[in-house]
Amino acid sequence: xxxxxxxxxxxxxxxxxxxxxxxxxxxxxxxxxxxxxxxxxxxxxxxxxxxxxxxxxxxxxxxxxxxxxxxxxxxxxxxxxxxxxxxxxxxxxxxxxxxxxxxxxxxxxxxxxxxxxxxxxxxxxxxxxxxxxxxxxxxxxxxxxxxxxxxxxxxxxxxxxxxxxxxxxxxxxxxxxxxxxxxxxxxxxxxxxxxxxxxxxxxxxxxxxxxxxxxxxxxxxxxxxxxxxxxxxxxxxxxxxxxxxxxxxxxxxxxxxxxxxxxxxxxxxxxxxxxxxxxxxxxxxxxxxxxxxxxxxxxxxxxxxxxxxxxxxxxxxxxxxxxxxxxxxxxxxxxxxxxxxxxxxxxxxxxxx
Amino acid sequence: xxxxxxxxxxxxxxxxxxxxxxxxxxxxxxxxxxxxxxxxxxxxxxxxxxxxxxxxxxxxxxxxxxxxxxxxxxxxxxxxxxxxxxxxxxxxxxxxxxxxxxxxxxxxxxxxxxxxxxxxxxxxxxxxxxxx
Amino acid sequence: xxxxxxxxxxxxxxxxxxxxxxxxxxxxxxxxxxxxxxxxxxxxxxxxxxxxxxxxxxxxxxxxxxxxxxxxxxxxxxxxxxxxxxxxxxxxxxxxxxxxxxxxxxxxxxxxxxxxxxxxxxxxxxxxxxxxxxxxxxxxxxxxxxxxxxxxxxxxxxxxxxxxxxxxxxxxxxxxxxxxxxxxx
Numbered sequence: 001x002x003x004x005x006x007x008x009x010x011x012x013x014x015x016x017x018x019x020x021x022x023x024x025x026x027x028x029x030x031x032x033x034x035x036x037x038x039x040x041x042x043x044x045x046x047x048x049x050x051x052x053x054x055x056x057x058x059x060x061x062x063x064x065x066x067x068x069x070x071x072x073x074x075x076x077x078x079x080x081x082x083x084x085x086x087x088x089x090x091x092x093x094x095x096x097x098x099x100x101x102x103x104x105x106x107x108x109x110x111x112x113x114x115x116x117x118x119x120x121x122x123x124x125x126x127x128x129x130x131x132x133x134x135x136x137x138x139x140x141x142x143x144x145x146x147x148x149x150x151x152x153x154x155x156x157x158x159x160x161x162x163x164x165x166x167x168x169x170x171x172x173x174x175x176x177x178x179x180x181x182x183x184x185x186x187x188x189x190x191x192x193x194x195x196x197x198x199x200x201x202x203x204x205x206x207x208x209x210x211x212x213x214x215x216x217x218x219x220x221x222x223x224x225x226x227x228x229x230x231x232x233x234x235x236x237x238x239x240x241x242x243x244x245x246x247x248x249x250x251x252x253x254x255x256x257x258x259x260x261x262x263x264x265x266x267x268x269x270x271x272x273x274x275x276x277x278x279x280x281x282x283x284x285x286x287x288x289x290x291x292x293x294x295x296x297x298x299x300x301x302x303x304x305x306x307x308x309x310x311x312x313x314x315x316x317x318x319x320x321x322x323x324x325x326x327x328x329x330x331x332x333x334x335x336x337x338x339x340x341x342x343x344x345x346x347x348x349x350x351x352x353x
Numbered sequence: 354x355x356x357x358x359x360x361x362x363x364x365x366x367x368x369x370x371x372x373x374x375x376x377x378x379x380x381x382x383x384x385x386x387x388x389x390x391x392x393x394x395x396x397x398x399x400x401x402x403x404x405x406x407x408x409x410x411x412x413x414x415x416x417x418x419x420x421x422x423x424x425x426x427x428x429x430x431x432x433x434x435x436x437x438x439x440x441x442x443x444x445x446x447x448x449x450x451x452x453x454x455x456x457x458x459x460x461x462x463x464x465x466x467x468x469x470x471x472x473x474x475x476x477x478x479x480x481x482x483x484x485x
Numbered sequence: 486x487x488x489x490x491x492x493x494x495x496x497x498x499x500x501x502x503x504x505x506x507x508x509x510x511x512x513x514x515x516x517x518x519x520x521x522x523x524x525x526x527x528x529x530x531x532x533x534x535x536x537x538x539x540x541x542x543x544x545x546x547x548x549x550x551x552x553x554x555x556x557x558x559x560x561x562x563x564x565x566x567x568x569x570x571x572x573x574x575x576x577x578x579x580x581x582x583x584x585x586x587x588x589x590x591x592x593x594x595x596x597x598x599x600x601x602x603x604x605x606x607x608x609x610x611x612x613x614x615x616x617x618x619x620x621x622x623x624x625x626x627x628x629x630x631x632x633x634x635x636x637x638x639x640x641x642x643x644x645x646x647x648x649x650x651x652x653x654x655x656x657x658x659x660x661x662x663x664x665x666x667x668x669x670x
Contacts, residue, residue: 026405027468034482131466132445204485212481220459222485227452228460232480241484277484343479367649371595375602379638386631414628
């Protein structure tokens, strides 16, 4: 009885002083978007969040790899892909999409082709260019043909505001880039609006601005096999965190799991890893930004063989990353090991040095 | 406090061996009941969001099924034993159901196609947002 | 026929039991008038009578007194056939079932206090089952269960002690009466 009364009093007292935290959740970009803004009035925060959500929706419509904006009205990316299917067919392209392609090409090269947005046909043949996934009859011949054709980002030529592809098998799917790009766009918008403290989560990719009052923003990391967080990390101003996992977009065939992260070299989904998490610090202006990197760089690490994971991370200057392999073995980079707070007891992990 | 002494004296006078046994076992049962049903370490409520609005917040100290009409069909959320989960969903992949029972504050289960999200609310949320 | 009806002979025992039943009803009603901090948490002092009758006159009589008490008090309180009545009845029935089982326990080791505790738990169990299965299927009763259980234990012991004291008093009175008769004759 007394304990009950104490808790009630505690709640009443703490609820009296409500902190200026605005939190909205919406379904945009084909996924769950969570926006937290600290230190603004509810009215202003709502306006800012609405603006961001609208930006996301229009970006989503423009960059969608397979869903048309409405019947008969393909997205900008789909139109470009249609042009690409004819070798050397030029098409007009908007400046920001051109910049995206250019940036993605640089990153693709850095990853030795493991990050390859040009393999849209391969992704489609595995059935991952759909809202919901089902078992696919694996057509080995088709896959062989697709990787043989070697669609690459370097096949794309941008000239002023037109673009064409030398290779007709190039089909752009910005699934591993767009969420990160949207994060950077939103962060820049908020900064321009004078917002000092916010946390944006697009489908699991998170970027932080400022702090949560006096405390640093704290982000949980999903356990790849349980509905719980395996750990938390503090995300400082400008830092972003991204995870590639085999537990959100996949299908089972027998007892084998086929996830959406496809190795461009073999044409098959990577099967050695359950999840890869990367933490990215704020980047210099004229480079790929933290949000984009948090989305892109987890893929090459996910696909790489165990002994090359460190190299894959180093190629992008990523010091803080964690890998959970297919055997549920946890590997953590030295730098991240010092920062991570485990939520489950008796965690066994290996340090990657 | 003055009426405690005669009470203790009465207990010693009237309680036989079997009585002590019954009393102690009953006490153990009462303590066990408090521990299992009153544990404050677990989350206290589940918040259900439909689309971008909060559909409702429900105490976890009950046993009930909540029927919700999402954007693609009806889903059933079950609450029992201080836990919550998706029991039924019209989505094809049933990922939301495979998340199983949510037990701790901050845990989340989402059905993207149907735009329904569950989150357990408790005293101490261990993080501000979840990366996945 | 009519002759037999008008000449029903009542024994002293019947009178005694009727008196006790009346006391039980009175206790129940007095208790009903006193507000309790939590719904359903009551000392259940009418059970003292049930236990007393059980030890003195046997289970059948105790059951009779208990059920009579439930019906009569609900009629007098204007709660007949109401949910309160159903709760009371169900609690009393399960409590009696437990008492019947418990009355087989060896009296050397288990006094009326054990019976009281067990009957109290039987009572709350009967009430909770009625609430859960019938009256309010979605009730958040898991929060109340530990409180009910604690109160059953506490008042079970108290009522048991009171009953034990009453019984002891009766025994000393009886033995004094016997002594007097013996010395008189």
